[in-house]
Amino acid sequence: MGLDAFVRCNCFEEHKLKPGPVPYEDLYIDADGYLSSRKLDSMWQKYDFAGFDARYGELQDQFMDWRESCCEHEDCKYCNEWVSNWAGVMRFNYLVETFGGKEKYPLLSTLLPSANGGYYPLEKAEATLLELDDFLSHVVKHAETRLFRAETNEMIQYIDKEKSPWSEMIISSIDIADGKVKFTDFAKKDTYSNHFKIIFSTEKVISQKYGEIGIYGCEIHLLDQGKTIVLSNYYGSRPSIMESEYLFKTGPARFLYEGKYPTGERIKNLLVASLETGNPIVWC
Numbered sequence: 662m663g664l665d666a667f668v669r670c671n672c673f674e675e676h677k678l679k680p681g682p683v684p685y686e687d688l689y690i691d692a693d694g695y696l697s698s699r700k701l702d703s704m705w706q707k708y709d710f711a712g713f714d715a716r717y718g719e720l721q722d723q724f725m726d727w728r729e730s731c732c733e734h735e736d737c738k739y740c741n742e743w744v745s746n747w748a749g750v751m752r753f754n755y756l757v758e759t760f761g762g763k764e765k766y767p768l769l770s771t772l773l774p775s776a777n778g779g780y781y782p783l784e785k786a787e788a789t790l791l792e793l794d795d796f797l798s799h800v801v802k803h804a805e806t807r808l809f810r811a812e813t814n815e816m817i818q819y820i821d822k823e824k825s826p827w828s829e830m831i832i833s834s835i836d837i838a839d840g841k842v843k844f845t846d847f848a849k850k851d852t853y854s855n856h857f858k859i860i861f862s863t864e865k866v867i868s869q870k871y872g873e874i875g876i877y878g879c880e881i882h883l884l885d886q887g888k889t890i891v892l893s894n895y896y897g898s899r900p901s902i903m904e905s906e907y908l909f910k911t912g913p914a915r916f917l918y919e920g921k922y923p924t925g926e927r928i929k930n931l932l933v934a935s936l937e938t939g940n941p942i943v944w945c
């Protein structure tokens with residue numbers, strides 16, 4: 662499932678193929694980039710499946726078996742890559758958009774197809790490779806922040822740049838900034854922490870102006886600083902699920918593996934192969 666791609670080898674053009682079940686003169690590269698037999702393809706057009714199979718089924722099987730190993734490259738593929746599943750293709754496009762979009766990466770923005778099939782032209786390969794190298798140099802530095810429940814070391818979620826896991830809940834003065842959690846107290850003073858415990862108070866906050874205003878307080882114990890601040894930002898029922906000790910850790914993005922972005926590396930292999938062989942990338 663997903664997007665595969667290959668770059669064909671030149672063994673056919675260089676007459677490096679082992680003898681096979683059809684004459685060399687009968688071989689050609691079809692519109693989809695595969696080594697094919699003119700005779701078998703024309704007969705395939707001429708008959709329905711049963712008619713073709715009765716006359717040429719055996720030859721077809723022999724041809725396909727031969728093609729698998731007719732040169733030093735499996736199935737005549739100089740480079741053969743599983744690019745990614747479709748979610749990974751969307752992630753690639755999202756990252757291209759995030760790191761510069763069409764203006765900075767006009768070729769990368771339209772590199773991957775949205776469905777299987779088609780070519781990526783050789784003429785664009787060199788310039789695309791330059792864009793890709795630049796893009797990858799930024800992507801491999803991408804870091805993500807993860808929220809853990811400290812007691813169990815269970816990862817709760819990945820945190821986007823500005824969105825805190827509490828932002829859609831009741832507490833509104835907890836945000837994410839610079840890979841840390843930012844608490845804003847009554848006096849609009851910001852405090853940053855990566856290790857803290859939230860304890861909700863059952864006491865309602867008393868406003869000097871309005872009296873009891875139906876808002877409950879919560880204590881934030883900043884365990885990395887040894888102090889406690891008080892916020893007043895939840896209404897009504899007590900969200901006990903949030904009362905916990907939390908750790909924030911920033912590390913390499915989840916799509917990086919050993920410091921590299923594998924999808925990007927596979928696309929790079931294909932572009933390099935395209936330049937080395939002079940053949941286009943075939944999406945499949």
Ligand SMILES: [Zn+2]
Pocket residue numbers: 670671672673732733734737738
């Ligand atoms: Zn080959």
